[in-house]
Each structure stands twice: as C-alpha cells, then as structure tokens.
Amino acid sequence: MKDLGDSLLESRYQKGSLDRFTDRLCADSLAEPLGKVDRKFVHSMLKGISLSRSLNLTEIARGLEENISLHATHKRLSRNLYDEALVENISARLLRLGSERVGPNTRLIVHVSELHKKFARKIEFLPTAEENSEASFKVCEIIASEPESKTYFPLLTHVWSHEVPGFISDAEEVFNSVRKVLNATANQGIVFVDNRTVTQATCDMIFADRTINYMVLVEDRSMPVLVRNDCFSLEQMLDRVETRYGKILYKLVPVGILGAAQTDLDLFVHAGCSGVKIPSSGRPVNFIALRTKSSILEEHATPFLTTQTDLRSRKALMGLVDSFLSMGDILSMHCALRDSFNPENFRVLSYKRLQLLMTLLEAVIGYEVSVAGDEMLMDQVFAQSPHDGQLQRTYLLPENDALALPR
Structure with a gap:
C-alpha cells in the first residue's frame, strides 16, 4: 500500500x-x-x-x-x-x-x-x-x-x-x-x-x-432453494448446474500454505448459473456454481446466491x-x-x-x-495474468522456466 x-x-x-x-x-x-x-x-x-x-x-x-x-x-x-x-x-x-x-x-x-x-x-x-x-x-x-x-x-x-x-x-x-x-x-x-x-x-x-x-458466497450448503416446485439443497444444486463459462486466473498464495515461499497458483475457473427461489422470501434469484481447479489441487465447487x-x-x-x-x-x-x-x-x-x-x-x-x-497500491490475490516477482509457481513461464516449479 x-x-x-x-x-x-x-x-x-x-x-x-x-x-x-x-x-x-x-x-x-x-x-x-x-x-x-x-x-x-x-x-x-x-x-x-x-x-x-x-x-x-x-x-x-x-x-x-x-x-x-x-x-x-x-x-x-x-x-x-x-x-x-x-x-x-x-x-x-x-x-x-x-x-x-x-x-x-x-x-x-x-x-x-x-x-x-x-x-x-x-x-x-x-x-x-x-x-x-x-x-x-x-x-x-x-x-x-x-x-x-x-x-x-x-x-x-x-x-x-x-x-x-x-x-x-x-x-x-x-x-x-x-x-x-x-x-x-x-x-x-x-x-x-x-x-x-x-x-x-x-x-x-x-x-x-x-x-x-446482494452477491453472497453461501457457507451453509444444506440451505434449501426452490426450482419450480421442487426443493434442493445448495449442495445438490452444485451438481445440477452446468458451468459453461471458464477462464484461467492466477492466485497469490501466502507463505506456508503451499510451501515455504509465496506461490503463484494457476487456477481454471468456470461458472454457471440457474434461477431459483428463496423459500424465506419467495424471491427469484440466481444460483451460481463456481468451480476451481489447478494443476496441483483437486476441483472445488462453491455456491453463490445473487439477485x-x-x-x-x-x-x-x-x-x-x-x-x-x-x-x-x-x-x-x-x-x-x-x-x-x-x-x-x-x-x-x-x-x-x-x-x-x-x-x-x-x-x-x-x-x-x-x-x-x-x-x-493493492496486492491482487486473483489476477488475469501471472504475478510478477520471485515466486514459486505451479506452472511454467516460457520466458523463464527457472522460476517455475515442476508440475
């Protein structure tokens, strides 16, 4: 800063x-x-x-x-x-x-x-x-x-x-x-x-x-939502929604999480959405399924609700x-x-x-x-391109393979 x-x-x-x-x-x-x-x-x-x-x-x-x-x-x-x-x-x-x-x-x-x-x-x-x-x-x-x-x-x-x-x-x-x-x-x-x-x-x-x-990441995956007249948990919705749009992001991971040095993690991020209703309000909103996967981590799915x-x-x-x-x-x-x-x-x-x-x-x-x-000055945790600096990386940089970690 x-x-x-x-x-x-x-x-x-x-x-x-x-x-x-x-x-x-x-x-x-x-x-x-x-x-x-x-x-x-x-x-x-x-x-x-x-x-x-x-x-x-x-x-x-x-x-x-x-x-x-x-x-x-x-x-x-x-x-x-x-x-x-x-x-x-x-x-x-x-x-x-x-x-x-x-x-x-x-x-x-x-x-x-x-x-x-x-x-x-x-x-x-x-x-x-x-x-x-x-x-x-x-x-x-x-x-x-x-x-x-x-x-x-x-x-x-x-x-x-x-x-x-x-x-x-x-x-x-x-x-x-x-x-x-x-x-x-x-x-x-x-x-x-x-x-x-x-x-x-x-x-x-x-x-x-x-x-x-609102745009809210929902921690309680058992939360119910309505799709037409059927009730599903957010956990179930994650399996029902096709994540058709995707892109590559780079996440700056702090020291100690993936090793002894700060790491630039490559992530494939893909998302999809579907209309649902909130039972407590009867309000129609969008459910978003966000999936992330990297070269060294398994796929992880995250539910969001947004108006x-x-x-x-x-x-x-x-x-x-x-x-x-x-x-x-x-x-x-x-x-x-x-x-x-x-x-x-x-x-x-x-x-x-x-x-x-x-x-x-x-x-x-x-x-x-x-x-x-x-x-x-703001440190961007998620970036559209690789982060600069002497970092451990989970991907290869064509112009400088020496900085990269083997996959």
Missing part, C-alpha cells in the same frame, strides 16, 4: 486538503448543524488522528502541538468526546457523503472484526470473563467500491458488544447496519458479504429481505465473479490502512467515547483514501 505517513500528511497541501475535507464534513446541509465548539473539536480530532496515526488521546493531543499544556489539550478532547448526539451526527454526515456516490452496481462490502483489549476490566460494556484475557468489542464496517475500482470509500462503522443495552444478537447488529446504509442510498448498491467474518445468520436475514440486492438477474452472457457472469474475488483485495487494503492507526490502543473507558473515536477514525480513513485515489 502506498505510504500515507507523516511526511505526506504534514505537507502544506495535505493540511489544506484535510481542512477542506473537514469543512465539507461539517457543512450544515449534511445533518443537524454543528455548533462552533463541535466544529473545532472535529477539526482537532481529524488532524490529531491523521498526524499521530493513533486513537490514543494523549498521542492525538501531542500530535496537535497546541500552544497550551498537553494535559489541557487532552482534557478538552476527552470532555468533547463524551457526546452521544455527536456520534450520531458525524456518522450520519459520513454516510450522507458516501451514499451520494453509490450507484446501482456499487459494491457495498460488509466486514466484521473485533477490537481487543487484553486484560481490560473497567471499560464500559466490554465483556469480561475470568478465563478471557482478550475481551473484545465487535465492529461492523461497510465500505463501498465500484466493480472494477482499485479504491473505495467508507460508509459506516458500528461498534457493539453483548453487554450493550438492547443487544439481541451479532447477526441483528450487522443486519441493522446494512439496512441503515441501504436506507441512506435509497436501496442503491449491491451487498457483498465478507463470508470469512459475517455469519450465516446474518446472510439468512439478508436472504429473507425482498428489497436487498443480479441478467447473467446470460460470459461477460456478465464472469464479471460478477471477478467483482466478488477482488473484494478481498479491497478489504485487505482497507484493513491495512485502518490498522496503521493501531485502533486497539484506545484508552477511553466509556462506550460513547469509543463509538465517537471509531467514527472519527472512519472519517480520517475516508479523507486519506480520497487523497490517495487510485494511487493506493
């Missing part, structure tokens, strides 16, 4: 750019107007977070370099951070800014992570247990990216735990976040679920909603598959940028302060992504 460190952020252009971004975020037209104190606070926090690369209030205060004592700056920030109304206000502003850019084919990528605080016992609503030394909050992030884009923009960050009043389930928290975003976009956009972090329970709630457009209907051509079907496969690259880029601020280093004890901190971090990420644009 492109370096967005101190030397870049302290330049005169960047300072002015951040000020302009913050002014736009605080515009009266986006939400309930902010008072003078709140505006100054938001300006200070975005600047401090961006310069300090931290959510620790002391480090944020130090990064501001104000002409008053560090303690006084810290006290001011902490006092203004305890504002439940400001959490909702800033969150609404960020969502409004992002939703204006969302179109019918924009990917709305849903990702869930955990915010750990080892051995913490005094943080409000942080789950604790005698045997649990790594209690955590859950964080749902929804970011948006166009189908073939190499960048993204954040829409929503939601923090919760099982101890927060009104908690029902993790699935409910994630689903409500999805609905909040779709309400802001007037149902524009296609929900892409990160199946590694979002549970089947959340997916089931999405499937039951007739208004949500996208016009998938009769190779371009449409394989384009949708490519959009899903590249979602992982966008998420990796986002997580690397987010983690560069070391969010687990927060030192606030109240849930309200944590919520506002994470929302302000989302704003800073939105700013930095907008500054970098398409210049942010």
